[in-house]
Amino acid sequence: MKKRFLLLILGIVPVLSFAQSEYTFKENITYRADPFYKTDYQKERCILDTYIPEGVSDFPTLVYFHGGGLKGGNKNIPEYLKGKGIAVIAANYRFFPQVGTDVVVDDAAAAVAWTFNNIEALGGSKEKIFLSGHSAGGYLTSMLGLDKHFLAKYDIDADQIAGLIPLSGHTITHMTVREERNIGPLKPLVDEWAPLYHVRADAPPYIMITGDRELEMLGRYEENAYMWRMMQLVKHPQTELHEIDGYGHMMVYPAIPIVVRKIKELTKAIDSNN
Numbered sequence: 001m002k003k004r005f006l007l008l009i010l011g012i013v014p015v016l017s018f019a020q021s022e023y024t025f026k027e028n029i030t031y032r033a034d035p036f037y038k039t040d041y042q043k044e045r046c047i048l049d050t051y052i053p054e055g056v057s058d059f060p061t062l063v064y065f066h067g068g069g070l071k072g073g074n075k076n077i078p079e080y081l082k083g084k085g086i087a088v089i090a091a092n093y094r095f096f097p098q099v100g101t102d103v104v105v106d107d108a109a110a111a112v113a114w115t116f117n118n119i120e121a122l123g124g125s126k127e128k129i130f131l132s133g134h135s136a137g138g139y140l141t142s143m144l145g146l147d148k149h150f151l152a153k154y155d156i157d158a159d160q161i162a163g164l165i166p167l168s169g170h171t172i173t174h175m176t177v178r179e180e181r182n183i184g185p186l187k188p189l190v191d192e193w194a195p196l197y198h199v200r201a202d203a204p205p206y207i208m209i210t211g212d213r214e215l216e217m218l219g220r221y222e223e224n225a226y227m228w229r230m231m232q233l234v235k236h237p238q239t240e241l242h243e244i245d246g247y248g249h250m251m252v253y254p255a256i257p258i259v260v261r262k263i264k265e266l267t268k269a270i271d272s273n274n
Contacts (some may be wrong), residue, residue: 165263
């Protein structure tokens with residue numbers, strides 16, 4: 001479903017709260033162990049933070065990837081995600097050109113695998129793990145959820161993900177993957193490194209959010225609109241596209257309330273089916 005949001009409307013959309021009073025926050029947890037944990041750079045970047053509700057169980061968890069073009073950035077938890085009863089796993093990853101872009105995606109997969117392997121011990125549910133992230137983080141979200149081989153390496157079925165919610169992410173081959181091949185930023189490519197290449201009807205629920213088509217980076221809205229159309233054609237049962245009027249590529253703040261609301265809706269559906 002394609003939807004446009006005015007800022008005024010966003011301000012009055014009801015976001016049903018999961019709010020809890022206490023959380024435990026832990027920083028810089030290693031998500032890659034031996035034999036993978038080999039270099040100082042890997043030790044520096046292959047870490048994550050956890051933000052976990054206390055006194056509750058079976059809660060939903062969001063793995064959140066920062067943006068930065070696969071070349072920069074740092075893990076963070078958007079402020080609006082806090083205090084909503086949602087656990088947040090904020091993961092770092094290594095950067096191009098220090099490593100190949102294939103390694104960047106593999107780091108993200110390892111962070112998701114860590115979450116699946118540890119969330120029950122932290123009180124959460126493996127059935128309620130969502131992926132999101134902004135820009136490059138949105139690209140990682142889509143690649144891990146649509147191309148099943150990345151998580152299969154870690155014995156995780158991508159179809160176990162409860163929902164994919166990329167924020168202004170590439171659906172064509174990422175610009176830095178193209179840079180790695182000496183392809184310019186204005187030359188689009190759709191190959192196995194493009195989420196569009198992996199369109200499939202049996203993917204997890206897929207909610208794309210972008211900024212205003214007139215303000216976004218390099219046709220980012222149009223990429224996502226094409227992905228939306230292709231998911232309709234393969235009859236994927238739950239693909240949505242939300243466009244936030246008045247915001248360009250840096251649209252995280254108005255997008256996060258939509259993320260929270262969609263996690264709420266999808267979690268309610270999971271609980272009703274159990």
